[in-house]
Structures are given as C-alpha cells and as structure tokens.
Amino acid sequence: MPNLSIFKSAGRLVTGRDALDSLQSALEKMNAKRAFIITDQGVMNSGTINRVLEKLNIPFDIYDQVNPEPELEQVERCIELFHLQKNDVLIAVGGGSAMDVAKCTAALSDKPGTVRDYIGLDTISSRNIPLIAIPTTSGTGSEVTNVAILSDTAKQTKEGFVSEALLPDIAIVSPYMSLTCPASVTAASGVDALVHAVESYISLNRSEITDGLALKAIQLICEFLPQAYASPEDLTAREKMATASLIAGLAFGNGGVGAVHALAYPLGGKYKMSHGVSNALMLPYVMKWNAQGCEERFTDIAVAMRLEVSADHAENVQKVVAYLHDFCRNLNIPSGLKTLNIPFEDIPYLAEEAINVKRLLKNNPRVLSLSDIEEIYREAY
Numbered sequence: 001m002p003n004l005s006i007f008k009s010a011g012r013l014v015t016g017r018d019a020l021d022s023l024q025s026a027l028e029k030m031n032a033k034r035a036f037i038i039t040d041q042g043v044m045n046s047g048t049i050n051r052v053l054e055k056l057n058i059p060f061d062i063y064d065q066v067n068p069e070p071e072l073e074q075v076e077r078c079i080e081l082f083h084l085q086k087n088d089v090l091i092a093v094g095g096g097s098a099m100d101v102a103k104c105t106a107a108l109s110d111k112p113g114t115v116r117d118y119i120g121l122d123t124i125s126s127r128n129i130p131l132i133a134i135p136t137t138s139g140t141g142s143e144v145t146n147v148a149i150l151s152d153t154a155k156q157t158k159e160g161f162v163s164e165a166l167l168p169d170i171a172i173v174s175p176y177m178s179l180t181c182p183a184s185v186t187a188a189s190g191v192d193a194l195v196h197a198v199e200s201y202i203s204l205n206r207s208e209i210t211d212g213l214a215l216k217a218i219q220l221i222c223e224f225l226p227q228a229y230a231s232p233e234d235l236t237a238r239e240k241m242a243t244a245s246l247i248a249g250l251a252f253g254n255g256g257v258g259a260v261h262a263l264a265y266p267l268g269g270k271y272k273m274s275h276g277v278s279n280a281l282m283l284p285y286v287m288k289w290n291a292q293g294c295e296e297r298f299t300d301i302a303v304a305m306r307l308e309v310s311a312d313h314a315e316n317v318q319k320v321v322a323y324l325h326d327f328c329r330n331l332n333i334p335s336g337l338k339t340l341n342i343p344f345e346d347i348p349y350l351a352e353e354a355i356n357v358k359r360l361l362k363n364n365p366r367v368l369s370l371s372d373i374e375e376i377y378r379e380a381y
C-alpha cells in the first residue's frame, strides 16, 4: 500500500453571510449562459429559493419536485429535462435530497446506460457539466462530498454513488438558506452532521486532518444545534451549524462513516424514514457498542462536547452515550424503533440488509457479525 493520503473537497468553498453574492461572478467565470436548478417544494414554498434567483443574471429552468430520500428515477427525470434546453450549468438548492439528485444529474447527463449502472465506487470517470451546490439544511455535508445517496424503490434500499466526479465545483454555504428550515428538519439533519463527525472520528480510515475537522464539528454542533432548533431565526446559530455541517462533511467525506449509517440505511430504505431520524435512532446504541477498543477517542469526543471528563476512559464512554441520548431527546427526535411502529420481527431482515453495507462497515472500529447487528437493533427497539 502506498503511504499517501488524498484530501477531497468541492473545488471552492464559499461561506459566510454574504456567500450568495459570489454566485454571479462564479457563473461568469464558468461562462454559463443558462442554468438548470434542482430544488424541492419546501425550498420553493418557503420563499428561500428567491435568495438564489435574485442573484441570477442568466436564464434558468427549475425542477422543484425532488422528494425527501429521492429515488433513482428522480435523476432520470432531471437528465431528460436538463437536455430540453441548452443548459450549461447545474445549481443544486436544497438539502441532501436535492443536492444528491443534482450531483448525479450533472455527472450522468452525458453518460451512456442507466443511472443504476453507476451505483457503487468509482464508477463515474468524469463530469463535464459545472456544478454549484447551495445547501438549505445543515446536515448532510453533501455540498463537499463525493457521495450521492438515492433510494431504490424496488429493492427497498438506499444505494450509494461514490465518485470524484460527484464533488461540486463550488459549495456556496449561506446561513440565510436554512432560516426557513422546519424545526424537525433542523433537528434531524443537525444530528446527521453530528453522526458524520463522531463516526469519522472513530473511523478506521480517519487521518489527522479528518480528526481535527471532526472534533471542531462536534464542538460546534453540540453548542449551536440546540440554539438553532429553539430559535430558528437566530442567524448566528444557523451560521455556526452551516459551517459545522460543511466541516463534518469534509471529515466524513475523507475519513468515512461506519455502523451508525450502515444500520440506519435499511430503516430509511424500508420504512421511508428520514436519514437524520434513522441515524439518530441508532446513534447511541452503535456508539456504545463501538467504544470497545477506542475508549480514548471517546474521551476526546467528550472534551469536544464540553463534558466533564475523568481519567477513566470507560467512564467517559458512558458519559458520551448518555449525552447522545439526551441530546436527541431534547431535540424531540423520536427514540426507539418500537415508537416508530417497526415490527420486532423485521429485525433479522434489517440486519441482513445492514451487513451488506460493506462500503461503510469496513470503516467501523469494531467488526460486527450478523448476530451483533441483530443485538444492536434489539437494544434500539
């Protein structure tokens, strides 16, 4: 194995309260003549889309029908619409759902075959259509990752596309874009960002670069997510969360996530549960399980959470796990698979699905067998 590591990110990261002002000059530099915007009804109906549209000085088309946890077919539809006009740049305005559909549309609109053919690792060699990502939730970090996640309705699973061609050219991250985010979405997507940070901090694929990013993201999220949830119009809290989610995206986009995500995917695929909620449901249980062998890392996490730590790492593990339970409860995220009416008899099925998410389980600090996974689901029931 060569001893080198490559750090991947979007081409340029523009953050801060005036970030959207950079859109026009970015389009000029790209020599863009017509834009195709991919967004959703929440972003349209809240009026947040206007913050982007008012900065545009070129003609555009909008596809605004992306649904949460979007299906592969959404990309097929967008590719068709993209080609109806001479569009030469793609702008994603939305949460992870709209961004992921846009990332795949930009990368696949000039490729042969079907969208399904490109599921998996390093399947897309290039992208010719410029891509700008403008997140409206603070959670997924999709604006800076080489990942897109789409639902496969027939298989009742979520499929991952992982290729460098999916990295946006520019991420424009403005705190104004998340001001209208509904409280439940603020909470769930914010916890997703926290999961990205804690999972990348204990990932086997971590590096010193991702470690630094992960700890900073944990600190910001623990401090500002409760504030953004309680006071949706608090611009400082929104700004800190927008940055935290980007930083967590950089951490997991390079260091990887593990078993929390692997066990959450089947919940999203089968019961159409939101990505943030399914992650939150599994988070404390998987973390408790994962601590074995990396207890000191939990002490670092506890410090970033500003918990009072002791010299005993095992004690700090317990404090982190208890904190995660309380943190999600205080954000009114449902806890317990039972509360969400998931049949207990489905656990073996869920475990079979989760163990197939090898792409993520290979990063997990603890090797999990099928019966371990079933046990974790039972604990989380």
Ligand SMILES: NC(=O)c1ccc[n+]([C@@H]2O[C@H](COP(=O)([O-])OP(=O)(O)OC[C@H]3O[C@@H](n4cnc5c(N)ncnc54)[C@H](O)[C@@H]3O)[C@@H](O)[C@H]2O)c1
Binding pocket: 040, 041, 042, 043, 046, 048, 067, 068, 069, 070, 094, 095, 096, 097, 098, 100, 136, 137, 139, 140, 141, 142, 145, 146, 147, 148, 149, 150, 158, 177, 178, 179, 180, 181, 182, 185, 188, 189, 192, 275, 276
């Ligand atoms: N590509 C990645 O790196 C990555 C990482 C994590 C998750 N994901 C994927 O991202 C998706 C989840 O994304 P998400 O959590 O950002 O939620 P989302 O994009 O599904 O949006 C959730 C809801 O919030 C609404 N909404 C979003 N922003 C709004 C705003 N500013 N104002 C009003 N309404 C708003 C939307 O209309 C939607 O109804 C899942 O499919 C998940 O698998 C991708």
Ligand SMILES: [Fe+2]
Binding pocket: 140, 192, 193, 195, 196, 261, 275, 279
């Ligand atoms: Fe996630």
